[in-house]
Amino acid sequence: MTTLTRASPTEPEPGTGADMAGMAGRYQSDHHDTRNAAWLGLALGVTFTVSFATGLLSHLIQHPFAGFEWLARPAGLYRVTQGLHIATGTAAIPLLVAKLWVVAPQFWGKPVVRNFAHGVERAMLFPLVGGSAFLLVTGTFNTFHFYPWGFFFPTGHYWAAWITIGGLVGHIGAKAGVTWAALRHGDPSKGELAGQASHGSRRWFLSSVAVGSGALTVATVGQTWRPLRSLSVLAPRDPIAGPQGIPVNRSASSAGITKAKVGDAWRLRVHGRGLDQPMEMTLADLRGLPQHHATLPISCVEGWSASATWRGVRVRDLLDHVGAPPGATVRVGSIQKGSRYRQSDLNRAQAGDPDTLLALELNGETLALDHGFPIRLIGPNRPGVQQTKWLNEVEVT
Numbered sequence: 001m002t003t004l005t006r007a008s009p010t011e012p013e014p015g016t017g018a019d020m021a022g023m024a025g026r027y028q029s030d031h032h033d034t035r036n037a038a039w040l041g042l043a044l045g046v047t048f049t050v051s052f053a054t055g056l057l058s059h060l061i062q063h064p065f066a067g068f069e070w071l072a073r074p075a076g077l078y079r080v081t082q083g084l085h086i087a088t089g090t091a092a093i094p095l096l097v098a099k100l101w102v103v104a105p106q107f108w109g110k111p112v113v114r115n116f117a118h119g120v121e122r123a124m125l126f127p128l129v130g131g132s133a134f135l136l137v138t139g140t141f142n143t144f145h146f147y148p149w150g151f152f153f154p155t156g157h158y159w160a161a162w163i164t165i166g167g168l169v170g171h172i173g174a175k176a177g178v179t180w181a182a183l184r185h186g187d188p189s190k191g192e193l194a195g196q197a198s199h200g201s202r203r204w205f206l207s208s209v210a211v212g213s214g215a216l217t218v219a220t221v222g223q224t225w226r227p228l229r230s231l232s233v234l235a236p237r238d239p240i241a242g243p244q245g246i247p248v249n250r251s252a253s254s255a256g257i258t259k260a261k262v263g264d265a266w267r268l269r270v271h272g273r274g275l276d277q278p279m280e281m282t283l284a285d286l287r288g289l290p291q292h293h294a295t296l297p298i299s300c301v302e303g304w305s306a307s308a309t310w311r312g313v314r315v316r317d318l319l320d321h322v323g324a325p326p327g328a329t330v331r332v333g334s335i336q337k338g339s340r341y342r343q344s345d346l347n348r349a350q351a352g353d354p355d356t357l358l359a360l361e362l363n364g365e366t367l368a369l370d371h372g373f374p375i376r377l378i379g380p381n382r383p384g385v386q387q388t389k390w391l392n393e394v395e396v397t
């Protein structure tokens with residue numbers, strides 16, 4: 001690596017400003033360079049855009065506005081989009097650290113505000129930098145079920161995403177010209193950074209950041225992408241570790257579910273619109289209905305996923321059995337109390353899909369209590385949070 005021989009702080013330096021003296025004078029590396037900033041900015045732009053789009057989609061699926069119907073097919077699509085959400089967010093962590101380091105001298109540039117446009121540009125760095133750091137930290141903590149804060153994670157993460165993306169759009173608007181020029185090998189001195197890394201040295205620096213980002217991603221993405229499972233040393237989840245070969249996100253005991261609550265007295269209550277009267281079904285009643293297999297993943301919003309073979313009663317068969325009107329939508333409810341994940345909704349496509357099951361078996365065995373015994377919902381292309389366990393209620397809505 002070459003080291004920049006920088007003018008002494010008392011010697012005015014065009015472009016960077018003599019006034020940058022103080023703090024900025026501390027940045028001696030030649031990597032505080034406009035092309036480094038441009039390449040890292042580009043990589044961050046891509047990873048943040050993918051993570052934002054997939055995160056927004058996940059939010060929309062879980063909180064659909066009127067008229068939005070998430071499709072039941074392709075069955076594994078959500079597994080891919082949510083895997084991408086976490087993988088791109090993870091990849092962005094080293095990129096963001098590197099980018100902040102590269103542009104650090106600019107934070108101390110003086111005058112703090114040169115003109116109105118510059119003031120706006122600088123002000124937008126607060127939502128952008130603060131929001132980005134917030135998203136990556138809270139997102140990572142969430143994958144580890146670690147919540148050292150007082151707010152509800154999905155809400156905080158969701159609104160921070162809008163604030164950050166607002167800052168990002170503004171930042172891209174402000175920096176598009178200089179970034180483009182730097183990437184096209186225009187005159188990098190047009191940027192505000194004083195560093196001038198040599199071509200080889202920049203290549204080395206950017207490759208190191210890319211390797212760091214790639215390594216972190218490879219070390220975690222095996223939680224959802226099986227071929228990389230053995231390399232997945234930093235992932236919070238091993239996708240085959242758990243009862244019946246599947247991880248458990250909320251165990252029966254932590255949800256207050258005991259064997260007694262799902263014993264012989266357990267009934268599935270089927271009620272709702274278009275039904276003359278509520279029906280109560282026993283486990284034997286459900287076993288008496290036609291049983292079907294489906295191989296479907298649990299795709300947790302936290303980024304792990306695992307595929308399994310489920311066996312049980314088709315929701316649409318149950319709807320026919322109780323005489324529900326065609327095209328019905330459904331809400332399922334759990335015996336679990338006091339959790340926002342104790343119920344979930346099925347739109348028409350999901351309720352009518354032949355693979356949407358009230359599962360009684362997992363990988364050839366009776367469902368483990370931790371996986372939702374006596375029955376759980378499992379359907380194609382649904383977030384894990386919507387694969388409700390320990391059901392005792394099916395409501396036609």
Ligand SMILES: Nc1nc2c(c(=O)[nH]1)N[C@H]1C(S)=C(S)[C@@H](COP(=O)(O)O)O[C@H]1N2
Binds near residue numbers: 246301334370390
């Ligand atoms: N009743 C109930 N069902 C639930 C949950 C819950 O907390 N309560 N967690 C959901 C989440 S977040 C996931 S990822 C899946 C995980 O299913 P598993 O524990 O069988 O792997 O169950 C879902 N079903």
Ligand SMILES: [Mo]
Binds near residue numbers: 249302385
């Ligand atoms: Mo989940």
